[in-house]
Amino acid sequence: MEIVISTSALKWFQDEVELKKGDMVKFFPKVYGNSPVQEGFSLGFTVDNYPIDIIVKVEAEGLLFYIEERDLWFFNGHNLHVDYNEKTEEVEYSYTKATK
Known part of the structure; x- marks a missing residue:
């Protein structure tokens, strides 16, 4: 499994979420909504610089995007x-x- 962040998405995170070099973004399932991969769950993100068990990650311009095991x-x-x-x-x- 991999995470792919487009250049325009990276810019959005930097501008709108005001991320700076060294920040970490965790993607996680939310218990409401729908997605193409899980009915009844959607995907969210949070700035979380204290990961517990990273299983998938990608770094871009000093930012780390990850998913926990x-x-x-x-x-x-x-x-x-x-x-x-x-x-x-x-x-x-x-x-x-x-x-x-």
Whole structure:
């Protein structure tokens, strides 16, 4: 499994969330909503510089984006792609089946 952060999503995190070099962003399942990989759950994020058990991570411009082992079930064998939607002015998530 991997996390892919687009350049436009990275810029959104830097500008809107005001992340600075060294900050960490955790992606995690939320108990409401829907996603293409889990019915009844959606994906959220939080700035969390105290990870417990990182299982997947990607670093971009000094920022670390990660998923903890306990949340891996949510992705159901899919990679996470994070992009920025100009119309909604929000980040959006898409998922592709992991090949590994």
